[in-house]
Amino acid sequence: MVCGKVAAGGQKSGYRMQTGESLSDITVYPAENHGGGFLCQSCRLIREIAGTRRIYSALWQEQPVIVKIFYRRFGAYRHTMREWRTLRKLAALQIACPEPLFYGKTGEGHWAIVTALIADSQEMFGLFGSMDDEQKRMQLLMSVVGHLAHLHIRGVEQEDLHLGNFLWAANRIYLLDPARIRFYEGPVPITKGLYQLATLCGYWPANQESQIEQFVRKYFAARGLSFSSQHLDHILKMIRSHRERLIRRRLQKSLRDSKRYITLKSGTLRGVFSRELWAQKQAAELAGQIDTLMNHGKILKRGNTCFVSLVEISGRAVVIKRYNHKGLWHSIRQTLKGSRARRCWLYGHRFDELKIPTAAPLAFIEKTQGPLVYCSYILNDYVEGTKLCNFLRDLSRTEAEQTEAVERVEAILRQMEEYHITHGDLKPSNIIITSGGPVLIDLDSVRVHRTGLSFRRARAKDLRQLSILDRSEYTGRSGT
Numbered sequence: 001m002v003c004g005k006v007a008a009g010g011q012k013s014g015y016r017m018q019t020g021e022s023l024s025d026i027t028v029y030p031a032e033n034h035g036g037g038f039l040c041q042s043c044r045l046i047r048e049i050a051g052t053r054r055i056y057s058a059l060w061q062e063q064p065v066i067v068k069i070f071y072r073r074f075g076a077y078r079h080t081m082r083e084w085r086t087l088r089k090l091a092a093l094q095i096a097c098p099e100p101l102f103y104g105k106t107g108e109g110h111w112a113i114v115t116a117l118i119a120d121s122q123e124m125f126g127l128f129g130s131m132d133d134e135q136k137r138m139q140l141l142m143s144v145v146g147h148l149a150h151l152h153i154r155g156v157e158q159e160d161l162h163l164g165n166f167l168w169a170a171n172r173i174y175l176l177d178p179a180r181i182r183f184y185e186g187p188v189p190i191t192k193g194l195y196q197l198a199t200l201c202g203y204w205p206a207n208q209e210s211q212i213e214q215f216v217r218k219y220f221a222a223r224g225l226s227f228s229s230q231h232l233d234h235i236l237k238m239i240r241s242h243r244e245r246l247i248r249r250r251l252q253k254s255l256r257d258s259k260r261y262i263t264l265k266s267g268t269l270r271g272v273f274s275r276e277l278w279a280q281k282q283a284a285e286l287a288g289q290i291d292t293l294m295n296h297g298k299i300l301k302r303g304n305t306c307f308v309s310l311v312e313i314s315g316r317a318v319v320i321k322r323y324n325h326k327g328l329w330h331s332i333r334q335t336l337k338g339s340r341a342r343r344c345w346l347y348g349h350r351f352d353e354l355k356i357p358t359a360a361p362l363a364f365i366e367k368t369q370g371p372l373v374y375c376s377y378i379l380n381d382y383v384e385g386t387k388l389c390n391f392l393r394d395l396s397r398t399e400a401e402q403t404e405a406v407e408r409v410e411a412i413l414r415q416m417e418e419y420h421i422t423h424g425d426l427k428p429s430n431i432i433i434t435s436g437g438p439v440l441i442d443l444d445s446v447r448v449h450r451t452g453l454s455f456r457r458a459r460a461k462d463l464r465q466l467s468i469l470d471r472s473e474y475t476g477r478s479g480t
Contacts, residue, residue, distance in 0.1 A: 026058065026067055028112050030104040038102060040067050040114065053079075057117065064117035065101060069110050079179060080111040086178035087115065093154050096174045121169035128163055128203065138211065140168075141204060145215045147173045148200060149222030152193045155184035161199050190225070198238035206243060207355035207415055209236060240419060247353045254349050264365070268374075271365035272345065277314060278363070286313075287365050290377055294320050310382060317382035318362060324375055331372040339366050340444055341376035347443040348380065354419060356412060357439045359383045383441060385434035392428070409438045413462075420449040422458035426466045 027037040040058040047055040056067040068083070070076035080103055087100040098115035106112050124144060131137045144166060151158065158165055160180035167174040175181070188196075197219050201212050213232055220227040255272060257263050262273045264283050273283040286293070297311035300319070307322040323340045325331065334340065341364040348361030359380040366376045386394070388409070392402055409431060416422065423430070424445025432439045449455035 026056065026069075026112070027107045028067070028102065028104045028114060029107070030102050037107070038104075038114070040065060043067065060101070060114060064119065066098065066115050066117050067112055068115075069106060069112045071110055076111040080113050083113055083178040086181050089183065090156070090175065090178070090181070093156065095151065095154065095156060096172055097178070098174065098176070118167055118169050118174055121167040121174065123164055124166040124168055124173075125163035127168055134208075138214070141200070142215060142218055143173060145197065145200060145218050146222055148196060149193075149219045151175070152188035152196070153223060155187055157182045157184065157188050157192065157196070161196050163200075163203055187223075190223075193219075193223070194231070194235060195238060198235045199242055201235065202239050202242050202246070205355045206353070206419075207411070209239075209415075209418070212236065212239065243353075244419070247350055250353060251346050251349055254346065268368050269365060270368070271363060271377075273363040274361075276362075277316065283363070286363075290320065290365060291322075294322065317384075319359065319380050319382050320377055321380075322375060322377050328372075331369070331374060334373040334376070335371065339364075339373045339376035341366065341378040343446075344378045344443045347446045350421075350448070351440070351443070354415065354421075356415060356421075357437060358443065359439065359441050380441075383432045383434060383439050385432040385439065387429045388431040388433055388438065389428035391433040405433050405438060409466075412438060412440070413466075417459065420452075420455045422447050422449065422455065422462050424458065424462070426462040428466060431466075 024043070026040045026043050028040060029037040038060060040056075040060045043056045043058040045054060046057050052072060053068060053070050056069070058065050058067050070079050072079070084100055084103050087097055090097040091099070098118060101114045101116060103111070103113040124140070128137060128140055131140065144163065147166070148161075156175075158175060158177065158180060159182055160177055165176045165180075167176060187193075197216065201215050204212055204215070212235070216232055216235055217227055219225075220231070254261060255263075260275055262275055262278060262280055262283050264271045264273065264280075264287060266284055266287075269284075269287045271283075271287060273286075278286065293311050294307065294309035297309035297320070299307075299309055301308040305324060305326070307324060309320050311318055311320060321341075321344075323334075337343075345361045345364040348358055351358040352360070359382070361378065361380055363379040364377065365379075367374045388405070391397060391405060423440065423443070424447060425442055426440075430440065430442045432441055447454075447458060449458065
């Protein structure tokens with residue numbers, strides 16, 4: 001243990017603050033040394049798990065450190081010792097991790113552990129998400145895959161495996177969260193290793209699964225395993241299953257207040273809005289004036305089932321679709337199943353998670369009468385482009401441009417097939433060809449199928465509606 005006594009008089013603190021606020025000095029009295037305390041100065045809260053622990057950045061003897069304080073009445077000592085022993089064992093295995101400095105009790109009697117701060121480090125999750133260059137993203141994830149294989153060879157398993165539990169500093173990867181690390185007598189079992197590999201590969205975009213083979217080959221080569229296409233198929237299935245679980249959790253988050261969304265519940269109005277465009281007051285005002293706003297917009301469709309209008313909100317082109325009231329039984333069904341606007345909101349976010357291009361969902365609103373949904377509204381970004389049917393009829397487009405558009409639509413269809421998703425109304429007018437590629441719109445009839453039989457029937461319907469493979473129907477040119 002690193003020792004270093006300080007003069008008496010370290011100031012105690014009540015720890016009453018919000019994340020990011022400064023805190024007075026913290027004195028830690030080492031369990032193995034009763035002669036004095038170690039003073040950690042300039043403490044600043046960087047993370048808090050309510051009722052469990054707080055994590056501070058600080059200075060100890062002019063050295064930047066991390067101070068983790070455990071607050072549970074029962075189990076604090078056990079958690080402290082587990083992390084301390086895990087860090088020491090990782091260091092003995094020559095696995096890069098925060099250097100353990102000392103542990104003990106604070107002046108207020110809480111167990112704490114102090115580790116060296118890893119200088120100039122970046123959390124892998126943030127670093128990966130900030131990269132625009134696909135090749136650099138691939139290289140970074142490939143490095144983590146190689147590191148994962150190294151951990152597994154040494155018998156180390158990070159049970160809470162995600163990119164946020166790795167740091168990148170000085171071209172080196174550091175392992176975090178010692179509380180969730182498990183050690184094996186030998187290498188991590190292959191079955192467990194492949195499951196963890198699939199979890200890590202789940203960070204790669206869902207629309208680029210063809211490149212996952214490179215990550216799998218990297219892991220197999222690092223562990224000296226024989227690779228086959230059956231292994232790849234097995235891992236892809238695990239990735240999709242893992243991704244589906246994550247998506248379900250994230251969709252639930254899209255229905256409540258968070259950093260990204262605002263919920264509204266006022267009188268007969270309720271809904272969810274993107275914080276990017278609206279504050280709470282603005283959301284309530286929009287919901288109250290939405291019919292007037294639609295009537296003054298550019299009417300795109302006015303029918304018995306729905307009313308669609310293009311409006312401008314804060315300088316942004318927005319398409320609002322209202323699902324009209326169609327009687328008592330319709331309201332009962334919409335209340336029990338969830339309104340069509342709510343379902344479109346969720347499907348829009350599901351498509352975003354899977355990188356299936358669609359008009360970004362911005363908000364949904366429901367109007368109620370008593371306990372029943374009366375009508376609902378979905379607000380989406382306006383997609384500027386040309387309908388696929390018109391794009392394929394346009395003789396000013398080269399055959400190469402049209403072929404590329406068809407191939408990209410086919411790639412979207414293959415991805416939807418992998419996740420058992422059907423559109424339900426996949427006519428060429430519901431595919432917009434933009435400068436960035438095809439975009440699917442009108443998600444009213446989208447379904448995620450739980451059985452193969454229902455999927456195959458709905459998929460066949462989608463393909464019948466989308467007769468794009470023989471483009472001679474549109475262009476007079478020979479089909480592809």
